[in-house]
Amino acid sequence: MTPEPEGGEVAVAIRGLTKRFPGVLANENVDLTVRRGEIHALLGENGAGKSTLMSCLVGLYRPTEGHIELATGGEPLHQVDIHSPRDAIRLGIGMVYQHFKLVANQTVAENVILGVEGVGFVPNMKKVEAEVAELGERFGLKVDPTAEIWQLSVGLLQRVEILKLLYRGAEILILDEPTAVLTPQESAELGVTLRHLANDGRAVIFISHKLDEVLAFSDRVTVLRAGRNVATIDTKDADKAGLAKLMVGREVLFDSDREDHDPGAVVLSCDNVSANDSRGLPAVAAVSFEVRSGEILGVAGVAGNGQFELAECITGLRSLTAGRISLHGDDVTGISPRGFIRRGVSHVPADRLGMGLAGGLPLTDNFIMKRYKSAPISKGRFLRKRAITTLSDEYIKKFAVSTPSSATPARNLSGGNQQKAILAREIDAGAKSGLTPLIVAAYPTRGLDVGAIEAVREALLAERLRGAAIILISEDLDELLVLSDRVMVLHSGENMGVVDAVQATKERVGLMMAGESVTQ
Amino acid sequence: MRTGRLSALLLALLLALAACGGDTATTTVAGTDDTQAPTDTVATDDITKVAFVYVAPIGDLGWTYSHEQGRLAVEALDGVETTFIENVEEGPDAERVIREFAQAGNDIIITTSFGYMDPTLAVAGEFPDIQFVHISGFKNAPNMSNVFGRMYQPRYLTGMIAGAQTESNIIGYVAAFPIPEVIRGINAFTLGVQAVNPDAEVRVVWTNTWFGPPEEKEAAEALLDAGADVIAQHQDTTEPQKAAADRGGYSIGYNTDSRSFVGDSLLSAPIWNWANKYVPIVEEVRAGTYDGDESFWGGLETGLVDLASYGPSVTQDTIDLVEAKKAEMIAGEFDPFCGPIVDQAGTEQVAAGACMEDGDMLGMFFFVQGVIGEIPEE
Amino acid sequence: MIRFRLERRLDPPRYLNWVVPVVSVLLALVASGLLLLAFGANPIDTYVAMWNGAFGDIFGGEFYSVSETLVRATPLILTGLAVAVAFKMKFWNIGAEGQLVMGGIAASGVALFLPDAAPGIPQNLVVYGLLMGGAAILAGALWALIPALLKAYLNVSEIIVTLMLNYIAILWYSQLFTTSWKDPAGFGFPGSALFPEYTWLPRFFNTRVNLAIFIGLLAAVFVWVLLSKTRAGYEIRLLGDNPEAARFAGVSMFRNIILVMLVSGGLAGLAGMGEVAGISHKLQQGLSANNGFTAIIVAWVAKLQPWAIVLVSILLAAVFVGGDQIQMTMGLPASVAQVVQGVMLFFVLGGDIFSRYRIRVVRQHAEVTA
Secondary structure (H helix, E strand, O other), X not given: OOOOOOOOOEEEEEEEEEEEEOOEEEEEEEEEEEEOOOEEEEEEOOOOOHHHHHHHHOOOOOOOEEXXXXXXXXXXXXXXXXXXXXXXXXXXXXXXXXXXXXXXXXXXXXXXXXXXXXXXXXOOHHHHHHHHHHHHHHHOOOOOOOOEHHHOOHHHHHHHHHHHHHHOOOOEEEEEOHHHHOOHHHHHHHHHHHHHHHHOOOEEEEEEOOHHHHHHHOOEEEEEEOOEEEEEEEHHHOOHHHHHHHHHOOOOOOOOOOOOOOOOOEEEEEEEEEEEXXXXXXXXXXXXXXXXXXXXXXXXXXXXXXXXXXXXXXXXXXXOOEEEEEEOOEEOOOOOHHHHHHOOEEEEOOOHHHHHOOOOOEHHHHHOOOOOOOOOOEEXXXXXXXXXXXXXXXXXXXXXXXXXXXXXXXXXXXXXXHHHHHHHXXXXXXXXXXXXXXXXXEOOOOOOOHHHHHHHHHHHHHHHHOOOEEEEEOOOHHHHHHHOOEEEEEEOOEEEEEEEOOOOOHHHHHHHHOOOOOOO | OHHHHHHHHHHHHHHHHHHHHHHOHHHOOOOOOOOOOOOOOOOOOOOEEEEEEOOOOHHHOOHHHHHHHHHHHXXXXXXXXXXXXXXXXXXXXXXXXXXXXXXXXXXXXXXXXXXXXXXXXXXXXXXXXXXXXXXXXXXXXXXXXXXXXXXXXXXXXXXXXXXXXXXXOEEEEEEOOOOHHHHHHHHHHHHHHHHHOOOOEEEEEEOXXXXXXXXXXXXXXXXXXXXXXXXXXOOOOOHHHHHHHHOOOEEEOXXXXXXXXXXXXXXXXXXXXXXXXXXXXXXXXXXXXXXXXXXXEEOHHHOOEEEOOOOOOOOHHHHHHHHHHHHHHHOOOOOOOEEOEEEOOOOEEEOEOOEOOHHHHHOOOOOEOOEEOOOOOO | OEEEEEEEOOOOOOOHHHHHHHHHHHHHHHHHHHHHHHOOOOHXXXXXXXXXXXXXXXXXXXXXHHHHHHHXXXXXXXXXXXXXXXXXXXXXXXXXXXXXXXXXXXXXXHHHHHHHHOOOOOOOHHHHHHHHHHHHHHHHHHHHHHHHHHHHHHOOOHHHHHHHHHHHHHHHHHHHHHOOOOOOOOOOOOOOOOOOHHHOOOEOOOOOOEHHHHHHHHHHHHHHHHHHHEHHHHHHHHHHHOHHHHHHXXXXXXXXXXXXHHHXXXXXXXXXXXXXXXXXXXXXXXXXXXXXXXXXHHHHHOOOOHHHHHHHHHHHHHHHHHHHHHHHOOOOOHHHHHHHHHHHHHHHHHHOHHHXXXXXXXXXXXXXXX
């Protein structure tokens, strides 16, 4: 049971909420109260029921059992039925989703009033712009109201989303994993903004699985595990290890043991590599670096600064506009993706279902993606079913992929298990090439729960020890600094410098991510 | 799982259909359940069953509509029942439909499109006691006659009317397919035009349709744009006639008298009166006197082909002229394809004093002088 | 106020695999029945007539009706497989109609002109069957290659190109049988001469069922093996499910577009050969009868599964063949038959949504209930 909060008026109380989907119990008898003036973190692994719970609050789902009480709009706490997101907004509840819902070629002010009831057919944009600017000023959410959305950075887009909620008079703000797309500095600024909002008497619910942020930003933490509220505690009484244990249900090791060993020969060498993004605009600008056998090179950067394109360049998926790539000393510039695969290049792509897996096809089909052209998976033009089954069973067992069967469509697996499946395939494909493998892992732990993150990190470290050259692209600076030997920072597609991971500080890397060139 | 769902669906369909079939097998309508392979089903009672196979909907106001008028006349006879099926494609489906009619115990089956010729012949071979009548073809069997009308005769007459009416001396002809029947019609029409107005020319546009409202409308409009003030046609829609009316021109129709749909811009039309052939066929079959493998190509004298009503703008002089010519044709004193006939290239095709044989007419593949246009070949 | 909302089923229960199709069919029969009643026809009598038309007294050992259903199904099987292969890769080949026609033209060309042009070739069914089949496959495949190349090189929409090529093929074919390939002994009437008898596909049991249906069944085996047992089929499935993942795996989109369209066009071409060599024995009006378009429905209802395509083709053919009875026995206009067929398809296709979604009744009233 949740202890009733001391002080501060209760803004929302979820009472005994159970949400059942066919065959799945997403939330079970959850109680949660959030007060005005507090930042309440909702912590839990993927699949713990955080999103479902919040979806009930914003009217996307109806609870199977239990109810919701609200004290918004000046009314006392009373039971409400929330049928739709529109109802939720009317009742003063708003949510910032992970994927922003903004219209790219409209201005900030236009986006803010989009869908607001009571705005005339021809709105007075001057007035709206002034109101938006005033709101921004008050809560530390400065954005030019006349700027068009496509001109703004990710951090600013998030501000627009928050402004939208404030303009609609939201008294309860829910933010779903808001720091995933931000630099450390931007995250810190967001923390300040959230505090402003709380001080203004609003209730802020902050969904996260990042323990550091939860500890830094929130007043209280509710931990969900397997759909149940396992604890609600004051943040000042919490520590990282304790929260992690509550979340996972067992002890978790935070410092991966990265054994020191000397890197070997150069596997990949990039020489002034430049490339365009999918719209034809320059994305990677004359980047040069090397990766050696037995080494993890971390690539840091705010999302959208060329990491994605760089990963495609060094796996053969994107053609270069300039520069040269060599693998094992051979120039491979311009060869086909298959050529890269044959030379031992593995790729854990950023977008699991977008690129890494064919979601509608069974796991077996996904496992053979890199090996279907050679024995024993195929013989001549035909696939060999028995070999495929053997391979699939081996992958599932070795990487502990949790799935009903190897015939299950990849889409139906959880994110963590999808990632394990990709890792199993990619690590094996590299090993089967006969050359020192190069593993390009882009955001391999994004969106995964603690258990899966551990598994992925351990797998990468094990490959490093076995001599693989690894490029690790991540938005999680802690992860980069823990796992990598060296960290390269990209800003606007340029290499801002490579730092030794042991000596680097988060602050320094953060500055480089913001565009300050720092050389060692 | 996908296959599972699908096979379930199929099975369900089968079961559903099977249930219907099973339950009511005993109440099956007589005539449909004795569909055993070719058994001969001559009517032993005195009801004669006649079935019609149509290529288009009966509401086409053209070819099929004209046959439907014939069927209604047959239906009105005592002791006769008729059925029909419309919209049957000229292709693999036709043979099945004809055979199903044969198995359903019909005594006479009339198939009303050229493309039904071979299917009709095939089924006729299997049912020697059923009389088949095929319209507009050229193949026969002991129990399959081929029947058609000398439509070129009334077309010649409408050519005379058009020739007398035109002021621009340009007459448009919206032609269907480049086959002898259509070419013969264009030639007869042109000869009729030139008989009253040697300065007039007939311009031909092909649509490659029998029933293509948009194409036929566009073709007529193109001809009107080119200066034509009278539009004739060979297709089964009234679109060319309507196009002419919209532009203040005149038209010559086809198949039936479409004045009530088109208005008085319609000068006249060569038309079919299938009742004048279908009723005698049915009566003769009932009497046992029908010549089962006749090749019938009837002209104005049989009433199978005729002329529609005259439009109010047709002068009495023209009407007198046309009626006189019609009387000559009925009396056998005149035929449009009696010489001299000269083709577009100036070669004499029929010498003065000679008349074209039926066989040559059926394979006619040249345009006479006065036609502006080409027969597409190769 | 009550609203209805579609909600995706996260985990569709298995019993729906049976319940949904059965209910769909029953609803289809009820809905068509109401329609028939409105036209003054007894629905039960009509369904009996349709069943008799499509299957006849099949349990009493009478096979004529069902043979006609199989004849009608044959080109649907081949064209259904043709579009399924392309659809599996999400390559929208709407051009099976034109590819069928091209196959029919090529087979007719061989049957009509090769015996005179090359009298040395043995004039028997085996040799000519293979030559006609080869020509039909080649013609269909080459016709399909045009949109494939345009897509592969220039990224031109295959939907538009395949659709438009249908009309070109159909117009060319009507041009052929009304002009240059016209039967010289046919008094100038449209239609080619009859093919020599040794080019006719053998028919069975005194019905019109001919070798082409076995070609169709073989093709189903071929497509099944291709899609589920071979490397090429794997690449096609991968491209169809997620082209990005295929690119990631080093699969060439270019190569597969061409391969798939060669197979697809070839199968449709074979359907054309089956129609001219098995049924009409000449090139004439009515070769395609919309099979290439109906094939899209077949492939869709069959969820692109080769064996299901065979079954769906037969069932759809039964609905078409039985549908004649709505006119012939019940004396209703052709349009009623088409509406009844449409209603049945609508329910069967539309019913599928209920196996993936559920309907929720949402009562909307005052937002606050104290």
